[in-house]
Amino acid sequence: MGTAVSRDRHRPHDAGRTRREILAAARAEFAEAGYAGARMDEIAARTRTSKRMIYYYFGSKEGLFTAVLEEAYREIRRQEQLLDADEQDPVEAMRRLAELTFDHHEAHPDFVRLVSIENVHRGRHLARSQHLADLQTPALAVIERMLRRGRESGRITADVDAVGMHAFISSFCVFPVANRHTFAALFDRDLLAPVHRDRLRTMLGDLVVTYLTGTAAQPSPLVSPE
Template sequence: MARASEGKTLGVAAGRRSRDPERTRNEILEVATEEFSQHGLHGGRVDEIAARTRTTKRMIYYYFGSKEGLYLQVMEAAYDAIRRAERQLDVGGLSPVDGLRRLAEFTYDHHTSNRDFVRLVSIENIHRAEHISKSKTIHDLNSTAIDTLDGVLRRGVAEGTFRTDVDALDVHMLISSYSIFPVANRYTFRTLFGRDMLDPDRHDHYRRLVGDMVVATMTQRPSTEWKT
């Protein structure tokens, strides 16, 4: 009886999926994100993704074309999620200093709470961006982040608050470096120095630090202007 009941449950789930392909696709992407972030493109198993989503390899290939196609759409979805969240910040309504701090703190919050994203980016860097370079959307998705940051910096320069020798890509690099490091280097750092950078009790402290660091960088005079 238990086996028959289980079969019925799976049948109902399968029936729902057949009527809701978008839901099925999203479930596959969610599980594939975890699988690829843990094992990479080559180590990740489509069989495992199919089993966990109660689908089949054939269905996955129907939606995504191939294993690499699935991996690429996982990457696109990961970048799309952070950029959509950024657009909701409305930093244009804040002062340049507050807007810059808000972007820095948001990025830190996102990366430390979406660790699969950081792992995926780290894995893709091992492959020298071989796969995302084939994407038709990732470049445009990420250009919006630079445009938003550039708008904040330009307003700060115009009002005389920010230095003029640093551009949006420089600042994006600073913010990303600080926000990615705790996830990408958590275990080696903890082994070497005995501190867990993702300790919840330290989150607010590190969050303030990234905001302080970026604001201080942009509001101080360039080192070439200091008299020796």
């Protein structure tokens, strides 16, 4: 337990560590209270250091939130890179990808909250981010390959591209986490309680498979994507 490599001895002037500590505190506070609701003093208090340092490293509240968002996306990206898409059947691989994405969201509610918050603010921080390129989901490339393979073998007939597929999967993964509370209040059902969570995950997997292989109603004939 504990990081074996970097010793955690308290060095007074450890820039990297201070920065990381601030980011962690800020992330927790922003996720808890929203952007405007988050208090710089509170973030500082959650840290070994002072408010002065936040401005030293991040310049402003907006700068700090932007950094928090970027870091959250990067962490997700790192974890998603562990995806092994080397299954034989691309359709079954897609199901697994969807289910892993589902688990992933459930395991990182703070990330989902931060994204919600950023959307409430119309994505203005992300739009100004200098590091947008780093933040793309590696899952996209994986999906792309699966779609290609599935089409070559003829098993996948659905008319979607990778981004569309990603939107589809994300919709289903984000909702139970993002809207958990209002849903619970209105319908008296906790979508993340084990029973319902498992059912939703299965549902998502089935949906993905059924949709891709498109065995049933196919109202619109395949159109070549312009």
